[in-house]
Amino acid sequence: MKNIILTGASSGIGMAFARRAANSGRILLLGRNEKALKELLKELPGDHAMMRCDVTSLSDCEKAVNHAMKEFGSVDVLVNNAGLGYFDPLAEGKLAEWHHMVDVNVKGILSMLHLCLPSLIEKKGHVINIGSVASHHVFPNSGVYCATKHAVLAISESIRVELMGKVRVTTISPGAVNTDFINKTTNETIHADMKDYFATSMAPDTIAQQIMHALNAPADSVINEILIRPFR
Ligand SMILES: NC(=O)c1ccc[n+]([C@@H]2O[C@H](COP(=O)([O-])OP(=O)(O)OC[C@H]3O[C@@H](n4cnc5c(N)ncnc54)[C@H](OP(=O)(O)O)[C@@H]3O)[C@@H](O)[C@H]2O)c1
Numbered sequence: 001m002k003n004i005i006l007t008g009a010s011s012g013i014g015m016a017f018a019r020r021a022a023n024s025g026r027i028l029l030l031g032r033n034e035k036a037l038k039e040l041l042k043e044l045p046g047d048h049a050m051m052r053c054d055v056t057s058l059s060d061c062e063k064a065v066n067h068a069m070k071e072f073g074s075v076d077v078l079v080n081n082a083g084l085g086y087f088d089p090l091a092e093g094k095l096a097e098w099h100h101m102v103d104v105n106v107k108g109i110l111s112m113l114h115l116c117l118p119s120l121i122e123k124k125g126h127v128i129n130i131g132s133v134a135s136h137h138v139f140p141n142s143g144v145y146c147a148t149k150h151a152v153l154a155i156s157e158s159i160r161v162e163l164m165g166k167v168r169v170t171t172i173s174p175g176a177v178n179t180d181f182i183n184k185t186t187n188e189t190i191h192a193d194m195k196d197y198f199a200t201s202m203a204p205d206t207i208a209q210q211i212m213h214a215l216n217a218p219a220d221s222v223i224n225e226i227l228i229r230p231f232r
Helices: 012-021 034-043 058-072 095-122 143-162 188-199 204-215
Strands: 002-006 025-031 049-052 077-080 126-130 168-174 225-228
Touching: 002 012, 002 058, 012 025, 012 034, 012 204, 025 034, 025 058, 034 049, 049 058, 058 095, 077 095, 095 126, 095 143, 126 143, 126 204, 143 168, 168 204, 204 225
Parallel strands: 002 025, 002 077, 025 049, 077 126, 126 168, 168 225
Antiparallel strands: none
């Protein structure tokens, strides 16, 4: 039984992964939407827990990791999934949105990683970071989001090169997935242009299956990245 911390469990890819992983581990479900977390906890088979955690708050992250250590005894798997993208042309970008993407997508991952590393090293654990195709390419109208997802890949690579043989790391890098993700974009024209594309892209469970695949890799191996795009 693995002890798993999952950020962004209240929606989309995180929620789909919680459903896939419920029978193979104990999961601490994290997010800000407590109603969604409570409903998910009720629905899942097995012994899990939930907690409100805004990953931009270091004290929330500390409380969450302390809770996992107290209730589960260790953190074997950290799934850094919480994230968001605001799409805008660079010249029309809103600085508060840029800062918020960095706070959630980069600093949030770093806070959780820093707090979980001692247990992950002790347990030879596994970090799953949710990157994106935007970890590899820079697209128009999403430059800052792409910058944060390039950073996610760099963080994963630093785990790989420095903690080889001690902690496994996998970056899951999806193209468009049909979740609430695109609805965060406040630029109405871009939202209107892109929402149908996302709605007809991959199901969140497709990505959840890839996370399971990485977690179940043969013990003499580690899958460092899965890049997955819609087939259309
Ligand atoms: N959908 C796509 O096309 C796509 C493609 C590539 C990569 N991704 C990545 O996949 C990950 C999951 O996104 P999704 O597509 O599943 O979108 P989603 O349905 O909007 O889910 C985003 C999750 O992140 C959590 N979150 C956002 N801000 C947070 C904060 N400040 N503190 C804690 N949790 C926060 C949300 O929980 P609360 O609102 O409850 O806090 C929610 O559970 C993200 O990292 C995203 O960048 C998505």
